[in-house]
Amino acid sequence: MEDLSRDRGISDFFLARSVAVIGASPNPDKLGHALLANLLGGGFRGRVYPVNPKEAQILGVKVYPTIQDIPDQLDLTVVAIPARMVAESLRAAVGKGARAAIVISGGFREAGRLDLEDELKALSAETGLRIVGPNCQGINYLPNRLCASWPLLTVQGPIAVISQSGTVAATLGQWASEEGFGVSGLVSLGNQLDVCGSDLLEFFASDPNTGAIALYLEGARDGPWFIRTVRRVVCTKPLVVLKSGSTVGGQRAASSHTRSLAGKDEIFDGLCRQLGIFRAGNIEALYDSAKAMATLAPRMGRRLMVVTSSGGSGILAVDQAEKLGLELPRLPTEVVVRLQTAEIPPNATLSNPLDLTVATAPQFQNALDILQAYDTADFFLLIFGDPIPGAAEVARKVREASGARVAVAYLGGGEVEKAERLKMHVLGIPVFPTPERAVQAIHAASWAATFRVQNRIGNADSTVPTEKEGIH
């Protein structure tokens, strides 16, 4: 059994008020430079203490020759120095009160230096210091404006990312930043000598700033613990996983990367279905699914209504929906009759997908007002296939009227598209670059919601607890 008291220290990483950067560097090519620059540039709400015996000042901030010289109590330490020097630094940080450490440095287990990793493990056990890493890319937590990682992320949003690959985490963070959707937090796990994926799942499950969790996994270290954790997590937060090593060659590569035992892919697949983890097929689906899960209402139905200004995109959406088992209900006769006299383009095809042809935002609105007056669908997909100013306002109204059951695909709209997409993301409406990706994401959100509803209603005596029994 996991030691539940272990969970307590995890929030120290995210809520830290003072951070030391050991190995802060004036050289822009060094990670110790990027880490300091991003802590400062991200607008961290606490105090930052760079440590480097050779420098007096970096990026305009006073540098301390040793940890001992820092005139403050430390919460968190970020370490980017050679592996053999890490343990000593961490011990000094503990002396200054640090309860959490992020070890960016590589050169431990992944490099055959089990001895160095064991040293940190012993130190953690002895002092209670919680350690993320080593051999990792750090942590972001936007509510605290903490960017102890790279690249710099400054846009807060509702998805948390936990990843065994620093690059996969950074990629999701960068996408979310660029399109104004944002993340709540982001953790690169590295070698997981102490803090592991399950710890972080627990944290984000109870984090009010997180609406859905995206997890990139090469293999779970402690299977039973992971399973127990997931059972609790999915009661409060939808969870999507990208698991690599799904082929024999991939498993071999995974074992070299983080020494994870990947296990048989079919077994993991079955486990996901049983536990209510939505399994993504690639990095983009991991991101898209989390976006939809964090923003769409947890609705069980599978009926999709597509309203589009691009006929071709509508067909591609239908193809994808049918492949994934979503239904496109026919329009009730009454709706068709009302659409026939509505102010929408005269050449519109009055079916599902409702192809408005080249249409303005008010024409979209007119059609949607009619569709929403009837129980036509569980989810709406709006496809804007042109520069359509005002598209965001249309989506906002549909979102309000439907109770967050709308997703958008916006494509081929140039600068107008970019501006409208940004507005929609600020409003919490998920926008996808293609109809296929939008439908896949709606499918993911619907699947996760259906799992939750079915397991609460259908299995009152099952091991899945109700929300109140969830973790706290």
Place this chain on the structure above:
Amino acid sequence: MEDLSRDRGISDFFLARSVAVIGASPNPDKLGHALLANLLGGGFRGRVYPVNPKEAQILGVKVYPTIQDIPDQLDLTVVAIPARMVAESLRAAVGKGARAAIVISGGFREAGRLDLEDELKALSAETGLRIVGPNCQGINYLPNRLCASWPLLTVQGPIAVISQSGTVAATLGQWASEEGFGVSGLVSLGNQLDVCGSDLLEFFASDPNTGAIALYLEGARDGPWFIRTVRRVVCTKPLVVLKSGSTVGGQRAASSHTRSLAGKDEIFDGLCRQLGIFRAGNIEALYDSAKAMATLAPRMGRRLMVVTSSGGSGILAVDQAEKLGLELPRLPTEVVVRLQTAEIPPNATLSNPLDLTVATAPQFQNALDILQAYDTADFFLLIFGDPIPGAAEVARKVREASGARVAVAYLGGGEVEKAERLKMHVLGIPVFPTPERAVQAIHAASWAATFRVQNRIGNADSTVPTEKEGIH
């Protein structure tokens, strides 16, 4: 049999020296405004004549009240006025010498007005005027800086896009523009009353500015003609197709959109394999495949060497490669021995994928110099999973040394990534946003090359002609 003399008029669209815009508008919400603005903003190499009886000047350009007033011989006419007025305008344009017309206006067959469409058909037959559309989004041809479409495209590159959906075409054009890859030309087919996909395939197959063709299809009007055309086209240019209506629901929607008969999906699938058309599964795969086909050497082999600074991305690449039947050969012992003493990160995993861990551009270069000294692979995939300045220069050298057998996945690198990606695209090196998409694209290029090589070598007596017998 198709009338081969028909082909001749097609180049008039692309090489026009004088263009009239009928329905040019001062109102930025009108298509007649966007068309004029983009012809001017794209830097069209010829002369532009806006026509509008109510305006004297639009966007600083003199406007002519009627076509008859234009003091010049016309090559091309772009029309964005109500459907019922189109025929008369086109007749006037023919009077001014026009041999080609793009009818943007909708309201013809797709709106049940077969009579209006028949009128244009008769006019085309009578006068020899070639017509693209109606109900289309126009044409781009970058070598002539012709943007009679939207959004504005100004970046020339090696892929041609032909599409039954204006939005799908615009989307590919926009992606190619934004990431500095570019397109050679782009055509939205609309109702295909005269000029059809086969005509354009012929044009781009013999266009020296086009390296690969991306086609979005809902259904071919004249199957036998399409098949004969494709047989010739694939001898000179790789061809990738996204065909919607691959499900029953999608077919129903396709029939509403362009009245295309979609046909059974399995039959189309078999046809693609037989003809050498690579079939893409979604809009992004259509774009990615064309990018790889236009830039990678037409090499038959399936051996892939992956060099990465991101372990996780390397595993995802392996998974994807194995799913698509690409091989990742083991490193020869001699290569491993040389890598052991090379100046690369000490924790690198010396296998395929070669995981360099956090690495600089020179370290990538050192590893690649060794790998390229041996016949290790048919294609190289470089995965840059960090801000790595100088990545483009590494890729350039690998491209030169290998004879264009390198593709790149660049992710999680922030602003550095964007700058390096742009450089690589200018150099003709295809860059993809994820390892999965990069591997899929390499697979597409390898598949197309293999088809060409096998059909020339293996079937000397087959109906597939050699390059010299191709169309001209």
